Amino acid sequence: MIKLEKVSKTYRTDKVETLALKDIDLHVGKGEFVAMMGPSGCGKSTLLNIIGLLDRPGQGRVHIDGVALSSYRDKDVARLRNKTFGFIFQSFHLIPDLRVIDNVELPLLYRSMGNGERSRLAREALERVGLGARMEHFPNQLSGGQQQRVAIARAIVGRPQILLADEPTGNLDSKMSAEVMDILLKLNSEGTTIVMVTHDEQEARRVGRIVRVFDGQLVGKEHAHAA
Ligand SMILES: Nc1ncnc2c1ncn2[C@@H]1O[C@H](COP(=O)(O)OP(=O)(O)OP(=O)(O)O)[C@@H](O)[C@H]1O
Numbered sequence: 001m002i003k004l005e006k007v008s009k010t011y012r013t014d015k016v017e018t019l020a021l022k023d024i025d026l027h028v029g030k031g032e033f034v035a036m037m038g039p040s041g042c043g044k045s046t047l048l049n050i051i052g053l054l055d056r057p058g059q060g061r062v063h064i065d066g067v068a069l070s071s072y073r074d075k076d077v078a079r080l081r082n083k084t085f086g087f088i089f090q091s092f093h094l095i096p097d098l099r100v101i102d103n104v105e106l107p108l109l110y111r112s113m114g115n116g117e118r119s120r121l122a123r124e125a126l127e128r129v130g131l132g133a134r135m136e137h138f139p140n141q142l143s144g145g146q147q148q149r150v151a152i153a154r155a156i157v158g159r160p161q162i163l164l165a166d167e168p169t170g171n172l173d174s175k176m177s178a179e180v181m182d183i184l185l186k187l188n189s190e191g192t193t194i195v196m197v198t199h200d201e202q203e204a205r206r207v208g209r210i211v212r213v214f215d216g217q218l219v220g221k222e223h224a225h226a227a
Contacts, residue, residue: 001162001193002028002051007060009046020046022216024060028195030161033188035204036197038213044197045166047213051195052164053081065161082110086155086163090170092147094139094154100126101135104154111158125153129183145176152183156192163187165196169203181206 009021020043028034028051036044049055050062053069062069064084072080086107094103104122126132129149139147148168155163165184169177181203188194188207196207204210212219 001030001032001065002026002195003061003063004051004057005061005063007047007050007057007062009043009050009055009058020216021050021057024216024218026211026218028193031188031191031193032209033185033194033207034196035207035210036195036213037199037201037204037210042213043216044213048164048166048195048197052085052087052162053077082107082158084161086158086160088148088151088155088163088165088168090167092139092144092151092171094147094150096139098138099135100131100137100139100142100150103139103150104157107154107158121157122153125157126150128156129153143176144172145179148172148176148180149183152180152187156187161193163192163194163196165194167197167199169198169200177203 004024004026007021007024007026008019011018011020024047036047038044046055050057053062053064056069064080069077095106098106101119101122104125105118108118108121123132123135126135129152131146131149131153134142134146139150142150163184168184169180172180177200184194184196185206194207198204
């Protein structure tokens, strides 16, 4: 499903060069749930951005569902990203002036579908995360855990094959974190491939596989075992 070969990434500013990723080989099979762990600054977000086609590697190859990213032009990459991935962030990234239902509909605006269909899919996604009764609320009228569930509904509304989550429980207390993890595990059991960055060992142990990043490289052998 996701295959990275010898991926490296260097950030260059006027004065400094930072080698953020070095020779990453990673294979994530269809339907896997992978937790990515490592100290601050080791390259986890950079790796997630490259997997999610938000950034291109400096060197190396990225294959998504068997297709090499290098064969896509920029505008096709954007379309592939929108269709294939759902993104969840630590700080939710909801739009405060939009009602919950309108936030969830956002990713569908780029697809050709009528208002009725858009609204039906958004309602369905909100019901799946247990927020069917909060559609007309604004984000600041919800708890942190509920806001993250809205963000999950927004991430899954377009039925992506892959969910990428960057510390999705980082801003939540343990009860809300457990609720968010339950939803992610359920989505995974229904077939969605998930890659999640986390700092929480206990949480990571709930998922299928842990990939550890250190200083821009993968450590251990676990990254090689995927189907
Ligand atoms: N846009 C950028 N320009 C320059 N350097 C960057 C940029 N983004 C990241 N870096 C550097 O690349 C390295 C990896 O950063 P990255 O954000 O991927 O780490 P991380 O493991 O996600 O960290 P954290 O757990 O703190 O979020 C760091 O040394 C960081 O300073």
